[in-house]
Amino acid sequence: AAYFSDVPQAPPDGILKLSVLSRADSDPAKVDLGVGAYRDDHGKPWVLPVVREAEARLAADPAFNHEYLGVGGLPALTDAAQLLILGSDSPAIAQRRVYTIQTISGTGANMVAAVFLNQFKRPADAAVYISKPTWGNHRSIFETAGHVVREYRYCNYDTLGLDIEGMLADLRNAPNGQIVVLHACAHNPTGIDPTESQWQQIADVMAERGHFPFFDCAYQGFATGDVDRDAYAIRLFVERGFELLVAESFAKNMGLYGERTGCLHAVCKSADVVPQVSSQLNRLSRATISTASAYGAKIAATVLQDPALYQQWLVSMLEMSRRIKTMRDALRDRLVALGTPGSWDHVSNQIGMFSFTGLSRTQVAALRDQYHLYMTDDGRISVAGLNSHNIDYVAKSIDDVVR
Ligand code: PLP
Numbered sequence: 001a002a003y004f005s006d007v008p009q010a011p012p013d014g015i016l017k018l019s020v021l022s023r024a025d026s027d028p029a030k031v032d033l034g035v036g037a038y039r040d041d042h043g044k045p046w047v048l049p050v051v052r053e054a055e056a057r058l059a060a061d062p063a064f065n066h067e068y069l070g071v072g073g074l075p076a077l078t079d080a081a082q083l084l085i086l087g088s089d090s091p092a093i094a095q096r097r098v099y100t101i102q103t104i105s106g107t108g109a110n111m112v113a114a115v116f117l118n119q120f121k122r123p124a125d126a127a128v129y130i131s132k133p134t135w136g137n138h139r140s141i142f143e144t145a146g147h148v149v150r151e152y153r154y155c156n157y158d159t160l161g162l163d164i165e166g167m168l169a170d171l172r173n174a175p176n177g178q179i180v181v182l183h184a185c186a187h188n189p190t191g192i193d194p195t196e197s198q199w200q201q202i203a204d205v206m207a208e209r210g211h212f213p214f215f216d217c218a219y220q221g222f223a224t225g226d227v228d229r230d231a232y233a234i235r236l237f238v239e240r241g242f243e244l245l246v247a248e249s250f251a252k253n254m255g256l257y258g259e260r261t262g263c264l265h266a267v268c269k270s271a272d273v274v275p276q277v278s279s280q281l282n283r284l285s286r287a288t289i290s291t292a293s294a295y296g297a298k299i300a301a302t303v304l305q306d307p308a309l310y311q312q313w314l315v316s317m318l319e320m321s322r323r324i325k326t327m328r329d330a331l332r333d334r335l336v337a338l339g340t341p342g343s344w345d346h347v348s349n350q351i352g353m354f355s356f357t358g359l360s361r362t363q364v365a366a367l368r369d370q371y372h373l374y375m376t377d378d379g380r381i382s383v384a385g386l387n388s389h390n391i392d393y394v395a396k397s398i399d400d401v402v403r
Pocket residue numbers: 036104105106107108135183188216217218249250251257262
């Protein structure tokens with residue numbers, strides 16, 4: 001028998017399967033609302049002007065080379081990323097109790113955190129609680145790292161808003177000291193974020209139960225166009241005295257998807273545990289990637305450190321988040337104008353890259369097979385895939401299948 005003959009087939013990845021189907025469809029009417037990547041109004045990927053400028057500067061720099069980064073990554077990036085996520089006035093940074101390591105984008109930050117927590121979590125049998133639903137990779141990452149994964153209620157599937165009561169009850173009823181994965185902003189796949197007062201309630205329950213927060217922040221600045229507003233929850237928890245981990249991705253907010261640029265931040269209780277924590281995170285990173293990728297890190301660091309580029313970057317994020325918001329409103333308005341059965345305000349009210357439309361599996365399949373419109377089976381659309389050229393077609397198609 002073949003050495004690997006007992007290896008069971010892995011379950012298919014919904015998103016990857018969807019992009020294969022979409023790529024194979026050459027119908028001119030096709031609209032791909034699957035992949036979570038920003039598109040401009042012509043449906044094309046967008047290289048941010050500041051990224052082009054940073055690349056030009058790197059290309060012109062005679063000192064540029066392709067040497068390995070150090071084990072913690074590029075200090076110019078990790079320092080700037082820390083300030084971006086925690087705020088330049090963060091007491092935790094001033095007290096030198098934060099360690100930041102560069103990772104393979106947000107996914108790598110999740111994985112390093114998951115392995116680290118599995119080795120050092122207290123109690124040792126703590127489970128990891130993820131929202132129902134969540135980014136498809138969360139369960140896979142935390143289970144691969146050896147955790148038991150449980151869910152807390154999050155989406156109210158009737159209203160397509162937040163089930164705050166269910167969420168608080170599940171966190172309150174969990175044993176003390178569990179690990180709770182929270183989306184810092186622009187929740188994937190639902191586009192539903194807690195309000196500031198709901199975050200305070202969540203923090204209250206987490207403190208009461210001694211839960212450990214793990215923030216996954218894949219969309220800072222991309223949700224509202226304001227990097228500080230999108231970091232509200234993280235900074236609230238730090239202010240409340242929580243120790244926590246934050247996974248930060250520059251894939252979406254800088255459009256550096258394939259360059260795999262991200263960081264993991266560990267906010268510790270005090271400066272004296274930082275050497276232990278940093279040594280273990282470095283060891284784990286060394287064992288898996290040895291050193292992080294340099295090119296995207298140099299681009300991101302150039303943008304974050306140059307005041308003029310930084311300001312331009314904020315403008316580009318505002319432009320991306322505004323275009324998405326415009327498309328949300330445009331879709332809602334068209335469905336309302338068509339008299340499409342159901343209420344569509346949630347499409348406008350949700351935030352970030354995605355909208356959880358509430359379309360059923362059957363409707364999603366009909367849209368794919370009869371209208372060349374691609375979205376995930378749970379009815380999630382990437383709003384960035386909508387534009388002024390396809391919005392009427394998308395609204396009319398949805399209207400047809402809902403009737
Ligand atoms: N976490 C969440 C919630 C996401 O939505 C994503 C991207 O879709 C990621 C993490 C990781 O993205 P990346 O590894 O490209 O930074």
